[in-house]
Amino acid sequence: MAKDKEKKKKGPIREWFDSVLFAVVAATLIRWLFLEAYTIPTGSMEKSLLVNDFLFVSKVHYGSRTPMTPLQVPLTHQKIWFTEVPSYSDAIELPYFRLPGFTDVKNGDVVVFNYPGCPERPDQFGGFDKYPVDLRTNYIKRCIGIAGDQVSVKDAQVYVNDKAMENPEGMQKWYTLESTTSINPNLWNKYDVSERGQGTQDGKYYYAINATESAVNNLQGLDFVTNIYPDIIAADDSLTPYKTFPYRPDLVNWNRDNFGPVTIPKKGMTVDLTNELNFALYKGVITTFDHNDNAEVKDGKVYLDGQPITEYTFNQDYYFMMGDNRYESDDSRFWGFVPEDHIVGKAVFIWMSIDADGNLLNKIRWKRLFSLIK
Structure with missing residues (x-):
């Protein structure tokens, strides 16, 4: 009986390749299913979150999204590292699906989401992010209103369903x-x-x-x-440069400090589109974000599958987000609602924080390390 052949030993290059492959696969799965690391690039959430706070975002709280753009270089977002080369192909696009989570987005949560943009925005920020939904630019804000809530801002104080919302400590x-x-x-x-x-x-x-x-x-x-x-802009200030969503000064004279009320779309909620304000608030949602393959606006009406409609029932939930740095935040006051399929996860804790202006001894903000995000 012949002796069993000894298994051929892997060479150092093969071992290195297998180790790297395992690490990439493991990191990709952890990043998709459980936790993803983010860095705060701007001051829109100061003083709650600071520039160069490094934080972990939980995917399990609200449930992880299955990949919508599966053809992508692992551990990248929009472009391959240090280049302008796209890191993905949209040859295959999968429908939105979210795994079960153990909680829902709540008022006051600090949430990471893909920036939806605003089709009607009449300035250099106009239009909406043309990347696939799961690759659009990541934003972090505080959830002010959930689906079905009525949100308003009166003299810089936020109200949700006619009740003053508690202001974050770092606002x-x-x-x-x-x-x-x-x-x-x-x-x-x-x-x-x-x-x-x-x-x-x-x-x-x-x-x-x-x-x-x-x-x-x-x-x-x-x-x-x-x-x-x-420095509050009065509700009747017609000279303010701070024009807001839905950019219809002929209907409403809203600004950063006096805004709304608006009702946040909720799955199954029906709105009357013959109402001019409803039409202005929701037409971009219907035609751009609400999973309608053939929706358009023409002649002052919304058309679905070639037919004009006078009312509409939403297909998913939406949210209203604002930065804690209220006057230095580009948020829902200026571009509208965040669709449910754009939600990435809940910001849970800071694991590192670096002060770019600090000296050698206080470069690290030690008190912020491993602190929970409130």
Whole structure:
């Protein structure tokens, strides 16, 4: 009886390749099913989240989406690393499906989602992201309203279903501070305030600042500070440059501080499209995001499969998102609703935070490491 042949040993290159392949497959599965790492690139969520906070986003909370664009280089998003070469092919596109999660998106959650854009937006940000849904640019904001909620903003205070929403601790707004003396910039660092500008008039010093409510309370206690007031745009201000969704000043004169009310689309909810405001709010949703293959707007009406419609029933849920840095956030006030199929996951904790302006000893924001996101 012949001896069994000894298994041929793998060479070092083969072993290296197998190890790398296993690591890539494992990382891809973890990234898709469980957790994905993100970095905060802008200040739209300050002071709740800071630029260069590194955080983990849970896919299991709301349920992981199955890939809609399966032909993609692993561990990439839109482009191959350090190039302008697309990392995917849209030759195969799969329908949206989400695995079961253990919770739903709730009011107040900090959520990562794919930026939907706004087909009606009449400026340099106009149109909507042309990437496939699961490859559109990632945004992070706080969920203000869930499907079916009525959201409004009155004098910079958010209301959900006519009830004032509790403001996040790190929420920032613009204020004007009046002082009897020139203020040392070190004071802003002490109270974690950003100065936006300054001037003098009639012997008084005026400072435009961006600050949290707690910082404002601390500044008001200083003897040389005579007044601090928020820079709120009045509801009837027709000269404001801060025009908002749905960009119909002939119907509504909304702005960043006085917006709505709007009802957030909910799956199964029916709206009357003969109402001009409903038509303005929801036509882009119907034609762009609500999984209709043949929908268009022409002659002031919405057409489905070539037929004009006077009412419409939504096919999925939508959400209203806002940044905690309220005056430096591009959010639902300016581009509308986030479709359910654009939801990526829930931001859960910060694992690293780097201060780009810090010195060698305080480059890392140690207090933020492994902190939960609230």
